[in-house]
Amino acid sequence: MYKYDHYDQSIVDARVAEFRDQVERRLAGEITEDQFKPLRLQNGLYLQLHAYMLRVAIPYGTLNSGQMKMLAHIARTYDRDYGHFTTRQNIQYNWIQLDQTPDLLADLASVEMHAIQTSGNCIRNISSDQYAGAAADEVTDPRPWAELLRQWSTFHPEFAHLPRKFKFAVIASKEDRAAMRLHDIGIQLVRNDAGELGARFFVGGGMGRTPMIGPMVRDFVAADDLVSYAEACLRVYNRYGRRDNKYKARIKILVHELGKDEYIRQVEAEFEHIKTLNLDPPKAELERITAFFQDPDYDILASDDLDLCDPDFALWVEQNVKTHKQSGYAIVTISLKPIGGIPGDASSAQIDIMADLAKKYSFDELRVTHAQNIVLPHVKKSDLYALWQKLDEAGLATPNLDLISDIIACPGLDYCSLANARSIPVAQKIAQRFSDISKQKLLGELKLKISGCINACGHHHAGHIGILGVDRKGVENYQLSLGGSGAEDVSLAKITGPGFDEDGIVDAVEKATNVYLKEREGDERFVDTYRRVGMAPFKEALYD
């Protein structure tokens, strides 16, 4: 894992001092709320329905147990004893007092963490593959590249006031576990014919009210050009992205309106110029960062044998444990989706337990996933049973990874000032409807995602089943859509037809799954069947 040097630490410490000063000036009335807003936003502080919400950055979703413990400490000390892990691999706290935020940020800085650029119209936290460094199918660990981009984008002076927020994802596998092409810039690391690593750039993806899949704009950007090329992509956007309409201000609209080819032409011209400025870090810098991400000290003699005679343990292994690149080891996902729970929420006690288990069983490392779960990336197979028992005691062993109850949901109208409808109660009711695990397993991989408004924080466009909450004449109404995917088979879901009320949407989801069970062939997943048979049989079942 990356470790700060004194430069990194001084930047984060200076930010704490700066924000302390800004909060003091705000509390003293020297700056207006309008002037304070972009400052607090660039520190991840939102004014929500009931209180301030603070979002803490977890760069590329990786953290150690000390950092995880700090997240528990913050939940206990400054919030109501829980935190909410987000679809951008961050954590947010919903009940924060403004005057306490400088101390909270100082606590974070003491474990090399911050809330820099977790909101606002700037480059946000860089997200990545939660299995990075452990996956068998990656060409390299994407996190050093993500860390380089984290540093480049931190307090970037030219790109602090973009037309709109800007999200990067970096992956290095063919399998896309990070919804890479639904980001403003998605980067897939690849090797060229000469065997060199480089970055394939996809620009202009996104969800929100106008979902788009990012087109590829360059199939190979060499490591030495990464920063210059990213600067060029951003400069064209900063200069020409729309600022007249918040809903047309994302880069996807610029790329769409200019056309991919014209955007590429402008970026290439800008890149040719920027490349002459010598902005790229020396080669040694990526090497320095990469050295922090070496494999942990695996026991190369560790056995692949696993005793599965406990059926509950076997169920969990089958669902939540994935293949590791190192024999004798496995990747474990801790589901934060207990039936009837709030997706992505964890109590401070649970966060502490996960930290302790990471220390004991996973080389001190944890990951946050964009599906709002936690990963222990490097667990010895011989430790799995002991680990599972401890998770089970803490209510953290729900065996539902990628099943219908592993729901992504935004905070919705229970917390969010933008929301039109509640997301959490719908997620809870759907999970309860399908609480029988054998029923869930019968349905197989089924990604269900719920957003409480058109901004799509709950990724409903990318759900095999997507649900969008809207306000219809003062009543919450839920639209159903089918066939989306945020994975390597990326696609946007299509609306089935008129929406449903809160109980109606739960019935509608069940009807859709019944159509699948009736129509499926072979080992098709829900989304495969939908793609083959189309919308018609689903519509028929839903609206007749």
Add this chain to the structure above:
Amino acid sequence: MTDIFSLRDDSPVSETPVSIEEFLGNSNATAVRIEVGEDARQLLPYLDRIALIQVSFPAFTDGRGYSAARILREAGYDGELRAQGDVLLDQIRYMHRCGFDSFAPEKPLNAEQVDIVLKRFDAVYQAAADQKNGGHQNPVWNLRHGN
């Protein structure tokens, strides 16, 4: 007229800047202003005879002026580069890093506070226009490797 807050050694240019259109039509002016949305690159052929370029910020949230400033500095412009309009204390550091060295804020800035803001961060990650502009902000990426 607004007070000019300058970080330059020479005194601020007193000439009233003209629009780009006027400048391109009138070869005598040595001070020109860029409104948001105007292309700073139009001025690149004339930089050696310009003493002041003023970039307008009608709202501090409109960041186009930052790119305009860098483009001008990258092309070698070393005259006065002035940020005018909704110029606030908390954006000064970014502006300075992009090459602005004078400010015409709608509401006056406190010199002491500006000084604190400019000195707050000892280190920066990325290169910007301030390498040529005082030279004190050598990126961490270079410092780490003895460059």
